[in-house]
Amino acid sequence: MQLDNATPEQLQQWEAELSQQYAQLQAQSLNLDLTRGKPSAEQLSLSDDLDGILQGNYLAADGTDTRNYGGLEGIAEARQLGANILGVDAANVLAGGNSSLTMMFQAVQFAYEYGLTGAESAWGKLENAKFLCPVPGYDRHFSVCEQVGIELVTVPMLATGPDMDKVEAMLKADQQIVGMWCVPKYSNPTGVVYSDETVERIALLAKIANPNFRVFWDNAYCVHDLIDNPPQLANIAEACARAGTEDSVLQFASTSKITHAGSGVAFMAASAANLAGFKKALGNCTIGPDKVNQLRHMRLLPDMAALQAHMQKHADIIKPRFSSVLENLSRAFDGTDLGSWEKPVGGYFISFDTRPGCARAVVKLAAEAGVKLTPAGATFPYGQDPADRNIRIAPTVPTVGDVDKAMKVFEVCVKLASVRAQLA
Amino acid sequence: MQLDNATPEQLQQWEAELSQQYAQLQAQSLNLDLTRGKPSAEQLSLSDDLDGILQGNYLAADGTDTRNYGGLEGIAEARQLGANILGVDAANVLAGGNSSLTMMFQAVQFAYEYGLTGAESAWGKLENAKFLCPVPGYDRHFSVCEQVGIELVTVPMLATGPDMDKVEAMLKADQQIVGMWCVPKYSNPTGVVYSDETVERIALLAKIANPNFRVFWDNAYCVHDLIDNPPQLANIAEACARAGTEDSVLQFASTSKITHAGSGVAFMAASAANLAGFKKALGNCTIGPDKVNQLRHMRLLPDMAALQAHMQKHADIIKPRFSSVLENLSRAFDGTDLGSWEKPVGGYFISFDTRPGCARAVVKLAAEAGVKLTPAGATFPYGQDPADRNIRIAPTVPTVGDVDKAMKVFEVCVKLASVRAQLA
Numbered sequence: 001m002q003l004d005n006a007t008p009e010q011l012q013q014w015e016a017e018l019s020q021q022y023a024q025l026q027a028q029s030l031n032l033d034l035t036r037g038k039p040s041a042e043q044l045s046l047s048d049d050l051d052g053i054l055q056g057n058y059l060a061a062d063g064t065d066t067r068n069y070g071g072l073e074g075i076a077e078a079r080q081l082g083a084n085i086l087g088v089d090a091a092n093v094l095a096g097g098n099s100s101l102t103m104m105f106q107a108v109q110f111a112y113e114y115g116l117t118g119a120e121s122a123w124g125k126l127e128n129a130k131f132l133c134p135v136p137g138y139d140r141h142f143s144v145c146e147q148v149g150i151e152l153v154t155v156p157m158l159a160t161g162p163d164m165d166k167v168e169a170m171l172k173a174d175q176q177i178v179g180m181w182c183v184p185k186y187s188n189p190t191g192v193v194y195s196d197e198t199v200e201r202i203a204l205l206a207k208i209a210n211p212n213f214r215v216f217w218d219n220a221y222c223v224h225d226l227i228d229n230p231p232q233l234a235n236i237a238e239a240c241a242r243a244g245t246e247d248s249v250l251q252f253a254s255t256s257k258i259t260h261a262g263s264g265v266a267f268m269a270a271s272a273a274n275l276a277g278f279k280k281a282l283g284n285c286t287i288g289p290d291k292v293n294q295l296r297h298m299r300l301l302p303d304m305a306a307l308q309a310h311m312q313k314h315a316d317i318i319k320p321r322f323s324s325v326l327e328n329l330s331r332a333f334d335g336t337d338l339g340s341w342e343k344p345v346g347g348y349f350i351s352f353d354t355r356p357g358c359a360r361a362v363v364k365l366a367a368e369a370g371v372k373l374t375p376a377g378a379t380f381p382y383g384q385d386p387a388d389r390n391i392r393i394a395p396t397v398p399t400v401g402d403v404d405k406a407m408k409v410f411e412v413c414v415k416l417a418s419v420r421a422q423l424a
Numbered sequence: 425m426q427l428d429n430a431t432p433e434q435l436q437q438w439e440a441e442l443s444q445q446y447a448q449l450q451a452q453s454l455n456l457d458l459t460r461g462k463p464s465a466e467q468l469s470l471s472d473d474l475d476g477i478l479q480g481n482y483l484a485a486d487g488t489d490t491r492n493y494g495g496l497e498g499i500a501e502a503r504q505l506g507a508n509i510l511g512v513d514a515a516n517v518l519a520g521g522n523s524s525l526t527m528m529f530q531a532v533q534f535a536y537e538y539g540l541t542g543a544e545s546a547w548g549k550l551e552n553a554k555f556l557c558p559v560p561g562y563d564r565h566f567s568v569c570e571q572v573g574i575e576l577v578t579v580p581m582l583a584t585g586p587d588m589d590k591v592e593a594m595l596k597a598d599q600q601i602v603g604m605w606c607v608p609k610y611s612n613p614t615g616v617v618y619s620d621e622t623v624e625r626i627a628l629l630a631k632i633a634n635p636n637f638r639v640f641w642d643n644a645y646c647v648h649d650l651i652d653n654p655p656q657l658a659n660i661a662e663a664c665a666r667a668g669t670e671d672s673v674l675q676f677a678s679t680s681k682i683t684h685a686g687s688g689v690a691f692m693a694a695s696a697a698n699l700a701g702f703k704k705a706l707g708n709c710t711i712g713p714d715k716v717n718q719l720r721h722m723r724l725l726p727d728m729a730a731l732q733a734h735m736q737k738h739a740d741i742i743k744p745r746f747s748s749v750l751e752n753l754s755r756a757f758d759g760t761d762l763g764s765w766e767k768p769v770g771g772y773f774i775s776f777d778t779r780p781g782c783a784r785a786v787v788k789l790a791a792e793a794g795v796k797l798t799p800a801g802a803t804f805p806y807g808q809d810p811a812d813r814n815i816r817i818a819p820t821v822p823t824v825g826d827v828d829k830a831m832k833v834f835e836v837c838v839k840l841a842s843v844r845a846q847l848a
Contacts, residue, residue, distance in 0.1 A: 044482075044491040051716075052476030058468075058684075067468040067684035097521055098714045105709040113537070114571070140708075147538070147708035260482075260491035263716040284564075284571035285529040290522045290714065292475075292687040 001336045001415065003355070003422045011423050018416040022369065025409050030370030032406040037188070037348045037394040039261050039314075046313050047259035053299045058292060066291035072283055074265075077302075078294035082267030084304050085222055086251050087235045093269045094279070097289045100254035100266035104216060105144045106285070107250055107268065107278060108179070111214060112148050116277035117247070121212045123150070123178045132170060132180040134162040136351055136379030136390040138188040141181040141218070152381035153177065157187065159342065161194035164201045171209040179214050180205070185233045186221035189351035189379050189392035191344025193231040203239035206248035214274075217251040221347040223311050224257060226319045230346055237269070246271040255297055257348065258310065265289075265297050318348075321395040321403045325350050328407035338418050348396055351379070353389045354414060360388055361417035362410075371409045425760045425839065427779070427846045435847050442840040446793065449833050454794030456830040461612070461772045461818040463685050463738075470737050471683035477723045482716060490715035496707055498689075501726075502718035506691030508728050509646055510675050511659045517693045518702070521713045524678035524690035528640060529568045530709070531674055531692065531702060532603070535638060536572050540701035541671070545636045547574070547602045556594060556604035558586040560775055560803030560814040562612040565605040565642070569805075576805035577601065581611065583766065585618035588625045595633040603638050604629070609657045610645035613775035613803050613816035615768025617655040627663035630672035638698075641675040645771040647735050648681060650743045654770055661693070670695040679721055681772065682734065689713075689721050742772075745819040745827045749774050752831035762842050772820055775803070777813045778838060784812055785841035786834075795833045 001014070058067050060075040073079060074095025083090040096103050107116075112129065115121035123129040130151040133142060137157070145152055155170065156163045161184070171177055182202065184194040194202075202215055217236055240246045255264035270278065301307045326343055329352065333339050341352045354362055359376035366373050374392040377383040393410075395403045425438070482491050484499040497503060498519025507514040520527050531540075536553065539545035547553040554575040557566060561581070569576055579594065580587045585608065595601055606626065608618040618626075626639055641660055664670045679688035694702065725731045750767055753776065757763050765776045778786055783800035790797050798816040801807040817834075819827045 038493045041489060041492075044489065047491075048480060048482070051478040051480070051482075051720075054475040056472060056475070058472070058475075065465060065468065067471075067687060068465075069462045069680070069685045071686075099710045102710045109533075140711075143708045147705055256493070260716055261493045262491060262495070262712055263714045281571055284567045286523045286526045287564075288686055290687045290717065292684055293714065293717065296475075 001338060003418055004337050006422070008423070011419055014419045015416070015423060018412060018419060021412050022365065022416055025369045025412060028370070030405065030409065032370060032398060032402050032409070033372040034393050034395060034398065034403070034406050035372050035374045036397045038397060039257055040317065040397050043314055043317050043396070044260055046310065047300060050259060050296045050300055053296050054292070058295065060291070060295055064291070066295045069287045071288045071291055072279060072286070074289050075291050075294050075298070077298045078265055081298065081301065082253065082269065085253050086219060086237070086267065086269045088237045088251070088269045092271065092275065093267055094275065095289065095294055096266040096268065098256075098263055098266065098293070100218070100220070100252045100256070100268070101140055101144070103266050103268045104141070104218065104252055105147070106282065107216070108144050108150070109148050110278060110281040111178075111212070112150065114281050115212070116214070116274050117212070118277075123212060126176050126178065128176050130174065130177045132167060132177055133381055134181065135381070136189050136385070136392070137181060138183060138218070139378050141216070142381045150179070154381060157190050157192065159192055161187070161192060161198035164198055167205070168201070168208060171205055171213070175210045178210050178212055179216060181216050181218065183218050183220055184236070185219060186224060186344055186347025188220065188347070189349035189390075191342045191347050191349055191351065193233055196234045199234035199236055200239055203236060203243045203245055203249070206245040207243070213248060215249045217249050219251055219253045220257070222253055223307060224314070224348070225311065225346040226315045226322055227345045247273050250274060258307070259297060259300065263293065265294050318396055320400045321398070322350065324400055324403045325393055325395050325407055328404065328411060332411040333414070338414055348394060350393045350395070352391045352393060354391065355418050355421065356387045356389055358388065358414070358417045358421050359385060359391050361421065362391060362413045365413040365417055366409055369409050369413065371406045425762060427842055428761050430846070432847070435843055438843045439840070439847060442836060442843060445836050446789065446840055449793045449836060452794070454829065454833065456794060456822060456826050456833070457796040458817050458819060458822065458827070458830050459796050459798045460821045462821060463681055464741065464821050466741050467738055467820070468684055470734065471724060474683060474720045474724055477720050478716070482719065484715070484719055488715070490719045493711045495712045495715055496703060496710070498713050499715050499718050499722070501722045502689055505722065505725065506677060506693065509677050510643060510661070510691065510693045512661045512675070512693045516695065516699065517691055518699065519713065519718055520690040520692065522680070522687055522690065522717070524642070524644065524676045524680070524692070525564055525568070527690050527692045528565070528642065528676055529571070530706065531640070532568050532574070533572050534702060534705040535602075535636070536574065538705050539636070540638070540698050541636070542701070547636060550600050550602065552600050554598065554601045556591060556601055557805055558605065559805070560613050560809070560816070561605060562607060562642070563802050565640070566805045574603070578805060581614050581616065583616055585611070585616060585622035588622055591629070592625070592632060595629055595637070599634045602634050602636055603640055605640050605642065607642050607644060608660070609643060610648060610768055610771025612644065612771070613773035613814075615766045615771050615773055615775065617657055620658045623658035623660055624663055627660060627667045627669055627673070630669035631667070637672060639673045641673050643675055643677045644681070646677055647731060648738070648772070649735065649770040650739045650746060651769045671697050674698060682731070683721060683724065687717065689718050742820055744824045745822070746774065748824055748827045749817055749819050749831055752828065752835060756835040757838070762838055772818060774817045774819070776815045776817060778815065779842050779845065780811045780813055782812065782838070782841045782845050783809060783815050785845065786815060786837045789837040789841055790833055793833050793837065795830045797834075
């Protein structure tokens with residue numbers, strides 16, 4: 001199907017055929033959901049040994065009684081796990097509570113209100129602090145900034161990561177830009193892995209940006225590969241060390257999509273100066289994270305080999321769902337001018353770009369045929385996708401059979417919305 | 425020993441005798457610690473069944489899979505436990521993570537930066553927002569305000585709670601006062617329980633205060649009684665309901681000193697309007713609390729009867745330590761003019777007021793004789809006890825024998841510092 005060269009008669013005929021197919025799908029009264037970027041119950045069960053794993057021994061390796069108060073930085077072995085995941089020294093890692101989003105919020109807010117390196121560094125002193133958001137991106141990153149009062153400005157995502165020519169030009173031109181959101185591996189939602197060149201260029205941004213500029217490197221899917229020889233993300237901390245820009249990047253990760261999504265351990269990695277500023281404020285918010293839960297995690301995942309074996313089990317569950325989405329997209333849209341998509345080999349999302357102006361219509365059609373999709377626009381700041389193109393597909397929760405059914409509905413909805421838009 | 429009427433010769437003689445006693449104590453090379461307001465290992469072990477208690481069943485009563493994301497308010501049964509503890513409806517309760525301090529910080533910060541009832545209500549819009557701090561009080565309450573940028577003003581604690589005549593006068597005179605810290609039962613550190621009249625008067629403060637004034641009712645020791653017929657704290661929520669001031673109080677509690685101190689469940693109770701404002705900001709900081717840990721707690725403490733039986737075991741451990749402190753104080757200082765103290769029947773602290781200008785000297789003498797005490801001044805904002813009188817004694821962690829030894833050192837240090845001050 002090629003719409004650009006189709007005659008009005010051809011479009012009319014397609015519209016009629018697709019409308020009929022759509023009506024048949026509606027008659028099935030489906031109730032399917034591709035919105036939820038969370039693990040399935042089957043995945044969660046992989047970690048059910050967490051409960052009871054301590055067998056009465058609540059002592060960390062250094063003898064710390066994890067049950068009591070204290071230990072703002074987390075227990076040593078949990079910090080080491082975070083360090084291994086993020087490719088940094090354990091001294092640069094905090095192991096926290098159940099939410100890396102909370103750590104990111106705290107980092108944004110502390111940097112805005114109090115400054116990470118002294119009161120003079122507080123972003124709130126600027127007239128109009130802004131964050132760069134590669135789009136499509138993660139809505140909860142955007143809402144952190146909205147809550148704190150930081151303006152969101154967008155930059156396009158390419159297959160190599162953010163469009164670095166534009167990023168550099170924007171940072172040079174506007175010193176009110178104090179931060180940038182990045183999901184560098186299996187980006188939410190496009191699934192791309194930042195190229196080595198992109199990582200190198202990001203490590204150099206501090207040289208042209210506002211002196212208090214910080215990259216928020218949310219490596220949420222760092223160990224969430226679906227294939228045996230996955231793409232390797234370059235090490236941003238090492239790139240920064242080479243460039244002398246260690247203070248410009250804050251890294252985040254968590255076990256939320258490794259163990260139990262709501263009950264995991266979050267990590268933050270940063271330079272000594274950033275950690276000192278962060279801990280100064282953090283110490284006034286809490287006496288410390290849940291160290292017992294950190295210890296449970298260390299007993300379940302004592303080293304990287306155990307972690308990788310565990311992630312392989314996740315991959316075994318997720319991969320057929322990803323394959324179903326990608327095979328359906330390929331079958332339906334290869335060789336057409338109806339849309340484009342990346343082919344992620346990890347993470348939680350596949351992102352589909354319709355023809356301009358069709359995403360909302362597709363989501364609406366799908367909903368009316370019993371298939372819930374993430375609201376169009378959700379992957380853009382303020383919910384506004386200027387081209388109305390991007391749709392995020394999250395296939396981990398439904399069964400493989402349901403993913404397949406949902407994608408067949410998706411196909412008809414994309415085609416129908418596209419043809420109708422062309423006719424309009 | 426009465427210093428006020430003592431002759432110089434008598435004081436000289438006491439000084440010589442006490443110096444000798446002190447030297448003997450120093451020779452013992454003690455290493456004792458009365459600083460830590462936290463549970464002992466023996467207390468923590470009361471809750472060791474938490475690990476493994478789920479026995480593979482991670483479903484909340486309503487079928488929620490606690491392992492996954494979501495549920496900003498906490499699981500229903502945990503909210504009900506918080507409601508029972510705080511004497512409110514479950515609909516008015518949030519069950520959170522491992523730290524009520526974090527919830528208090530969030531409430532202060534959200535109210536300051538964003539406003540709990542709309543942007544116009546934000547305390548940060550005032551020229552100089554202030555909090556009333558009954559003193560002596562809890563240093564971590566003070567540091568929350570310091571972090572957020574709120575000035576601390578003090579009001580004296582009496583045996584009935586804060587000096588309400590002064591509180592009312594201050595609130596009338598100064599509309600920049602937007603909050604007040606309260607630990608209403610077994611107050612940290614004096615151990616007093618607010619009288620019924622005090623609670624009634626606190627519920628009426630909204631009628632004279634800044635319209636966005638909030639009482640932070642940190643009921644940290646609400647179920648932490650040491651005797652069979654403990655004093656009953658009047659219900660602040662009911663008092664507010666009668667007065668029509670429901671929005672003026674935010675209540676907090678946690679299981680930190682019930683189960684595992686660092687791995688418990690925190691609660692916040694508030695009016696519908698306050699909760700709506702709080703959740704609006706909270707939802708941008710987290711996807712939800714650790715529901716698995718909440719469920720563990722509900723299996724260990726399914727109802728108030730179980731909770732009370734559990735707290736009785738804590739009391740059995742703590743009571744001999746409190747008795748040792750109180751008996752030593754009574755033996756050493758009854759009928760003297762060397763100091764005064766309350767006799768708490770619950771909580772974690774006993775607070776001793778020396779003669780003016782002696783607290784720092786006592787803490788220093790004790791340290792040099794191997795007994796660590798909380799730094800003098802720590803119970804006052806900015807670490808400044810204007811009369812240099814208050815010393816917080818925290819006896820839960822050491823053994824009963826060590827508490828006794830430490831109190832005998834304390835006795836000599838108080839006497840020696842007092843005599844020397846009188847001689848100076």
